[in-house]
Amino acid sequence: MTKTAIVLFNLGGPDRPDSVRPFLFNLFNDPAIIGLPNPLRYLVAKLISGRRAPVAAEIYQHLGGGSPLLPNTVAQADALTDALSDLGEVKSFIAMRYWHPMTEETVRAVLDYAPDQVVLLPLYPQFSTTTTASSLKKWREEATKVGLSAPTHIVGCYPRADGYIRSVAQLTKAAMAQITAGKPRILFSAHGLPKKVVEKGDPYQWQVEQSAARVVAAMDVPDLDWVVCYQSRVGPLEWIGPSTDQEIRRAGQDGVPLVVCPIAFVSEHSETLVEIELEYRHLAEESGVPAFIRVPTPGDDPLFIESLAKSVRDVLARPAGIWSDEGNKLCPAQFGRCMCQAG
Ligand SMILES: C=CC1=C(C)c2cc3[nH]c(cc4nc(cc5[nH]c(cc1n2)c(C)c5CCC(=O)O)C(CCC(=O)O)=C4C)c(C)c3C=C
Numbered sequence: 001m002t003k004t005a006i007v008l009f010n011l012g013g014p015d016r017p018d019s020v021r022p023f024l025f026n027l028f029n030d031p032a033i034i035g036l037p038n039p040l041r042y043l044v045a046k047l048i049s050g051r052r053a054p055v056a057a058e059i060y061q062h063l064g065g066g067s068p069l070l071p072n073t074v075a076q077a078d079a080l081t082d083a084l085s086d087l088g089e090v091k092s093f094i095a096m097r098y099w100h101p102m103t104e105e106t107v108r109a110v111l112d113y114a115p116d117q118v119v120l121l122p123l124y125p126q127f128s129t130t131t132t133a134s135s136l137k138k139w140r141e142e143a144t145k146v147g148l149s150a151p152t153h154i155v156g157c158y159p160r161a162d163g164y165i166r167s168v169a170q171l172t173k174a175a176m177a178q179i180t181a182g183k184p185r186i187l188f189s190a191h192g193l194p195k196k197v198v199e200k201g202d203p204y205q206w207q208v209e210q211s212a213a214r215v216v217a218a219m220d221v222p223d224l225d226w227v228v229c230y231q232s233r234v235g236p237l238e239w240i241g242p243s244t245d246q247e248i249r250r251a252g253q254d255g256v257p258l259v260v261c262p263i264a265f266v267s268e269h270s271e272t273l274v275e276i277e278l279e280y281r282h283l284a285e286e287s288g289v290p291a292f293i294r295v296p297t298p299g300d301d302p303l304f305i306e307s308l309a310k311s312v313r314d315v316l317a318r319p320a321g322i323w324s325d326e327g328n329k330l331c332p333a334q335f336g337r338c339m340c341q342a343g
């Protein structure tokens with residue numbers, strides 16, 4: 001029987017208060033996040049992680065001191081393994097980029113499993129050099145070190161995948177139904193990026209806009225009022241906009257209720273449960289927004305898990321390599337540009 005290892009990638013989050021600082025250090029020490037040469041990057045990462053740690057620790061304090069990202073990812077991995085049981089022997093693994101279980105640990109676990117084939121599945125529907133490419137690069141380095149050489153099929157991006165879009169559309173429509181007075185505006189709020197990253201060719205913003213437009217079409221609501229905006233800015237650089245806080249203030253001025261859909265996140269963590277649910281809700285109240293509903297992330301919604309399962313089946317049916325949801329091969333050398341943007 002064919003043995004398949006499926007590796008789910010995500011960012012990772014601190015599991016307890018004293019892991020906040022080393023988690024942040026790992027994040028800022030990633031050349032995909034801070035593009036400085038060493039030893040400068042190491043020093044800057046030490047400095048910024050030290051400064052950011054108290055702010056981030058307070059964020060995670062609202063979640064009992066740690067991020068729920070890992071347990072939520074485990075639930076997705078288990079559901080995915082069940083959905084793919086017809087493929088033969090299937091085992092799902094998790095590789096987080098900045099906190100445990102980290103890529104080094106997971107590569108060893110996959111090597112011990114001795115699969116016939118490996119599928120790499122980033123839990124980022126939209127491809128970014130800062131997330132997907134960083135995780136895949138790290139995987140390649142660690143897999144090479146230990147000699148993990150099984151054929152590897154990679155899901156590069158799935159911003160238009162039918163089940164993902166339908167899951168988000170259904171969750172957003174259900175949230176919209178909770179607004180009892182006034183016509184709501186939908187904010188598709190995605191994690192932001194520094195502007196210069198997008199200017200260098202990162203396809204993330206373009207793919208976020210593609211996802212939002214598809215969700216709107218799938219919702220099929222006449223004259224829907226919607227906008228894409230970006231949250232979570234950190235650091236001194238200029239980030240892509242409009243920012244979610246600008247859009248919340250504008251909704252206050254316009255007197256419209258808000259439905260906030262975290263379009264680029266597929267499970268709950270600090271960015272949804274604290275930033276949107278607590279901080280943005282508070283800003284909405286202060287700004288005079290008449291109602292504020294947060295849309296839950298797809299998590300282990302069967303529509304979404306089926307969508308991931310389809311992405312896995314699709315890449316397994318193609319030669320080993322990295323693929324997008326429209327069947328165009330991504331650039332394996334750069335992991336930067338995605339071919340479906342050009343076409
Ligand atoms: C400083 C630069 C950062 C870039 C660029 C960035 C891109 C990026 N991140 C996600 C998804 C997540 N980020 C999360 C937390 C988080 N991100 C940054 C910084 C950048 N992210 C920081 C400093 C933090 C820590 C929390 C904080 O201090 O505010 C998380 C949540 C982790 C958890 O709680 O478990 C996710 C998920 C995407 C999708 C993305 C670019 C496309």
Ligand SMILES: [Fe+2]
Pocket residue numbers: 191232
């Ligand atoms: Fe982030």
Ligand SMILES: [Fe+2]
Pocket residue numbers: 127156157324325330338339340341
């Ligand atoms: Fe693509």
